[in-house]
Amino acid sequence: MIFTCTLSPAIDYTVYTKEFEAGKLNRADQVHYFPGGKGINVSRILTRLHIENTALGFLGGFTGKFIKDFLKKEQVKQQFIEVESITRMNVKIKSNAETEINGNGPVITTDQQDKLFTQIEQLTSDDILVLAGSIPNTLPNNFYEKIASSCKERGAKLVVDTSQDALKEMIQFQPFLIKPNHHELGELFQTNIETAQDAVTYAKKLVDQGVQNVIVSMGGKGAIFINEKDVFEANIPKGTVKNTVGAGDSVVSGFLASYIQNADYKEAFQYGVAAGTATAFSEDLCTKEDLEAILKNVTILEKNF
Numbered sequence: 001m002i003f004t005c006t007l008s009p010a011i012d013y014t015v016y017t018k019e020f021e022a023g024k025l026n027r028a029d030q031v032h033y034f035p036g037g038k039g040i041n042v043s044r045i046l047t048r049l050h051i052e053n054t055a056l057g058f059l060g061g062f063t064g065k066f067i068k069d070f071l072k073k074e075q076v077k078q079q080f081i082e083v084e085s086i087t088r089m090n091v092k093i094k095s096n097a098e099t100e101i102n103g104n105g106p107v108i109t110t111d112q113q114d115k116l117f118t119q120i121e122q123l124t125s126d127d128i129l130v131l132a133g134s135i136p137n138t139l140p141n142n143f144y145e146k147i148a149s150s151c152k153e154r155g156a157k158l159v160v161d162t163s164q165d166a167l168k169e170m171i172q173f174q175p176f177l178i179k180p181n182h183h184e185l186g187e188l189f190q191t192n193i194e195t196a197q198d199a200v201t202y203a204k205k206l207v208d209q210g211v212q213n214v215i216v217s218m219g220g221k222g223a224i225f226i227n228e229k230d231v232f233e234a235n236i237p238k239g240t241v242k243n244t245v246g247a248g249d250s251v252v253s254g255f256l257a258s259y260i261q262n263a264d265y266k267e268a269f270q271y272g273v274a275a276g277t278a279t280a281f282s283e284d285l286c287t288k289e290d291l292e293a294i295l296k297n298v299t300i301l302e303k304n305f
């Protein structure tokens with residue numbers, strides 16, 4: 001079974017406005033309220049792809065209730081731990097450019113933290129844990145490390161989608177999959193990743209350190225995949241980009257959904273990139289139909305390195 005863990009979920013308050021001007025009164029043409037946070041996005045898509053999974057993490061207040069109810073309606077299985085803090089609202093402004101303002105994470109007491117560790121202790125070698133999103137600054141910096149080491153002890157596969165120090169610290173646990181975007185990969189090595197070749201060069205350093213599979217997503221330029229045996233590059237079709245929030249999470253979901261059914265890295269990579277692209281072309285996260293309509297137009301090239 002796949003478990004996703006979102007320490008700091010959010011309502012993504014998504015506002016479409018023709019021309020956003022900072023320092024002025026702007027009026028929205030359209031607004032949406034979506035449950036968000038990277039692990040929750042992964043769970044929503046896995047559920048749409050008919051892959052059994054359970055969303056873990058912390059929720060609180062009226063915003064937390066909104067997310068719980070929304071997920072229930074979509075039949076996403078959930079075992080969130082309740083906290084007193086109001087779950088954050090992240091503002092996503094879609095205009096001439098995409099602007100995001102993400103809120104602070106919740107306060108999580110040590111009792112509530114322990115409840116999460118108890119859930120992680122139930123994992124077995126048949127399970128996959130997706131650790132996704134930022135660590136709230138109210139938690140110790142080594143929080144993901146504690147979860148990862150418990151997960152590893154139990155033989156569960158670890159998937160990590162986070163950034164900065166939290167990502168750096170996860171490399172030692174040799175995750176099954178990490179999915180940095182090209183900026184996050186660059187941050188790890190204090191460099192700029194401009195091309196697919198740069199992405200391959202630096203992702204290979206992570207494989208050399210024991211990460212089993214690395215996908216580097218590069219926004220509208222597609223993505224690369226690398227493990228000990230293979231390097232693939234995905235080219236994506238052109239289309240109208242509506243919303244890239246959750247596009248990276250869609251890549252993770254699509255990859256896992258396909259991999260657990262077929263155990264084929266190339267197919268899983270193609271399915272993951274199709275999911276990311278389909279989400280970028282949708283207002284909300286992609287559906288299975290959106291994804292499969294795009295699948296054939298995502299081409300995968302085998303590369304040498």
Ligand SMILES: Nc1ncnc2c1ncn2[C@@H]1O[C@H](COP(=O)(O)OP(=O)(O)OP(=O)(O)O)[C@@H](O)[C@H]1O
Pocket residue numbers: 180181182217218219220221222223236241244245246247248249250251273274276277280
């Ligand atoms: N402008 C775009 N046009 C087409 N596809 C896109 C675009 N942006 C993203 N995608 C698709 O989504 C995938 C993931 O995108 P990206 O690299 O932006 O992930 P990310 O930064 O992790 O996203 P997020 O954190 O918002 O979920 C890309 O590999 C691509 O398939």
Ligand SMILES: O=P(O)(O)OC[C@@]1(O)O[C@H](CO)[C@@H](O)[C@@H]1O
Pocket residue numbers: 008010012035036037038041090102132133134135245246247248249
């Ligand atoms: O603040 P974090 O945890 O880094 O990212 C949170 C977030 O921006 O990531 C998701 C998209 O990937 C959104 O649903 C959510 O608002």
